Structure formats: C-alpha cells, structure tokens
Amino acid sequence: MRADHALYSYNYLYKISDNPAFIHKMISLFINSVTEYAGDLQQLQETKVLHDLKRTIHKLKPSVLSMEVTGAREIILMLEEKSVWDEDLEKLVEQLKGIFQQIKPMMEADLTELKI
Numbered sequence: 001m002r003a004d005h006a007l008y009s010y011n012y013l014y015k016i017s018d019n020p021a022f023i024h025k026m027i028s029l030f031i032n033s034v035t036e037y038a039g040d041l042q043q044l045q046e047t048k049v050l051h052d053l054k055r056t057i058h059k060l061k062p063s064v065l066s067m068e069v070t071g072a073r074e075i076i077l078m079l080e081e082k083s084v085w086d087e088d089l090e091k092l093v094e095q096l097k098g099i100f101q102q103i104k105p106m107m108e109a110d111l112t113e114l115k116i
Contacts, residue, residue: 005106005110007069007071007099007102007103008067008068008070010027010067011068012066012067020115020116023114024111024114027110027111027114028111029063030063030067031107031108034100034103034104034107037056037059037060038097038101038104041093041096050083050085053079053093069103071095075095076096
C-alpha cells in the first residue's frame with residue numbers, strides 16, 4: 001500500500017510509525033470517525049445549529065488534517081469562520097460530506113491491501 005493518494009495521504013502515519021498494525025488501526029479509526037462525522041453533519045443540516053457544527057468541525061479537524069484529505073482543510077477553515085447558517089455554509093457541509101463519502105471506500109480498500 002502506498003502512503004500517497006490523490007485525495008489523502010498516510011505520510012504522517014508512516015512518519016510516526018512503520019508498524020503495519022499501528023497504521024491499520026489508525027486508518028480503521030479514521031474510517032469509523034468519518035462515518036460518524038458524516039452522520040453528524042447530515043443531522044446538523046437538519047437542525048442547523050451553528051454551535052454544534054463548529055464543535056463537530058473542531059473534533060474532526062485534527063484527524064482530517066493528519067490524513068491530508070484534499071480539499072477538506074480549506075472547507076474546515078471556511079466553516080470555522082462562518083457566523084451564520086446560510087446557503088454558502090450548507091454547500092460547504094455538502095462538499096465535506098462528499099469528500100468523506102468519496103475517500104471512505106478507498107481507505108477501506110487500502111486496509112485490505114495492508115498486511116498486518
């Protein structure tokens with residue numbers, strides 16, 4: 001399994017450990033988190049509670065940044081600056097969910113390639 005992908009990177013994980021079991025566990029945890037966060041974002045689109053969105057963004061930011069998810073960093077930074085739930089914010093949330101939906105199956109495939 002390669003460390004660099006077009007939409008994300010495992011470079012940070014490989015910098016802190018070359019242990020395949022550790023890499024596997026961290027990717028698995030990230031996939032589980034992405035699934036949870038996508039559900040949270042979906043629910044927040046219904047409730048439109050900005051404070052809760054910012055709390056969710058704060059929780060997901062470190063893991064998303066460590067995986068160098070393409071496009072997600074910029075969206076997260078824009079969401080952090082928002083002060084009102086408007087159409088622009090709604091589009092950003094949709095884009096972030098779309099990124100998560102796109103990378104999840106790719107990362108799951110990476111796990112099957114990773115020998116532990």
